[in-house]
Amino acid sequence: xxxxxxxxxxxxxxxxxxxxxxxxxxxxxxxxxxxxxxxxxxxxxxxxxxxxxxxxxxxxxxxxxxxxxxxxxxxxxxxxxxxxxxxxxxxxxxxxxxxxxxxxxxxxxxxxxxx
Amino acid sequence: xxxxxxxxxxxxxxxxxxxxxxxxxxxxxxxxxxxxxxxxxxxxxxxxxxxxxxxxxxxxxxxxxxxxxxxxxxxxxxxxxxxxxxxxxxxxxxxxxxxxxxxxxxxxxxxxxx
Numbered sequence: 220x221x222x223x224x225x226x227x228x229x230x231x232x233x234x235x236x237x238x239x240x241x242x243x244x245x246x247x248x249x250x251x252x253x254x255x256x257x258x259x260x261x262x263x264x265x266x267x268x269x270x271x272x273x274x275x276x277x278x279x280x281x282x283x284x285x286x287x288x289x290x291x292x293x294x295x296x297x298x299x300x301x302x303x304x305x306x307x308x309x310x311x312x313x314x315x316x317x318x319x320x321x322x323x324x325x326x327x328x329x330x331x332x333x334x
Numbered sequence: 335x336x337x338x339x340x341x342x343x344x345x346x347x348x349x350x351x352x353x354x355x356x357x358x359x360x361x362x363x364x365x366x367x368x369x370x371x372x373x374x375x376x377x378x379x380x381x382x383x384x385x386x387x388x389x390x391x392x393x394x395x396x397x398x399x400x401x402x403x404x405x406x407x408x409x410x411x412x413x414x415x416x417x418x419x420x421x422x423x424x425x426x427x428x429x430x431x432x433x434x435x436x437x438x439x440x441x442x443x444x445x446x447x448x
Contacts, residue, residue: 223377259440260440261419261421261437261438261439261440261441262378262438263438264437310377310378312377322368322380322383323378323380324380325376325377325378325379326377327375327376327377328375328376328377
């Protein structure tokens with residue numbers, strides 16, 4: 220079974236630039252999550268999708284972050300404009316059920332460095 | 335949302351059994367306890383999940399006392415490859431919204447020493 224795919228793996232941008240991350244979840248997983256993990260901290264949920272719809276985006280900085288999941292499969296997370304404090308690893312995960320603590324499968328993440 | 339407390343770090347020698355305890359005093363009736371493992375430069379990986387008493391799988395055991403206010407992840411005979419961060423999460427897996435159940439905390443950094 221193929222795992223969660225993410226790209227790119229690494230990205231370096233300057234502050235005020237924009238960036239986009241892509242995620243392809245495990246086939247058949249209706250729930251998709253985007254997390255931000257700052258060095259030394261645990262992952263923090265940014266947004267959760269159930270199929271096309273947003274379940275929870277309470278911790279997404281909506282003035283600069285946006286995410287979409289068209290057709291209920293792939294998803295993109297965008298940051299525009301980026302700030303220095305956005306430097307982190309962005310993790311995508313998927314699960315069979317929409318419940319938060321059920322088994323989630325994580326991708327390898329995208330390491331973003333904002334200079 | 336039940337808050338969890340874990341030790342920040344632990345060291346262990348190879349071949350020993352390691353027990354990592356997580357406190358969750360405010361656990362709710364419908365909450366389950368889930369543990370994840372994260373290696374450097376990788377996403378977290380599900381290890382084990384339980385509700386009460388003891389759960390065992392091929393990699394770990396999870397011990398949950400009757401009051402469920404804490405839980406202990408037990409890793410038998412650790413090897414160098416078990417060096418990782420271990421996260422304890424508590425939440426209601428029957429909650430179909432899934433919202434607010436996704437708090438990883440800072441986890442426990444386990445270092446296995448040769």
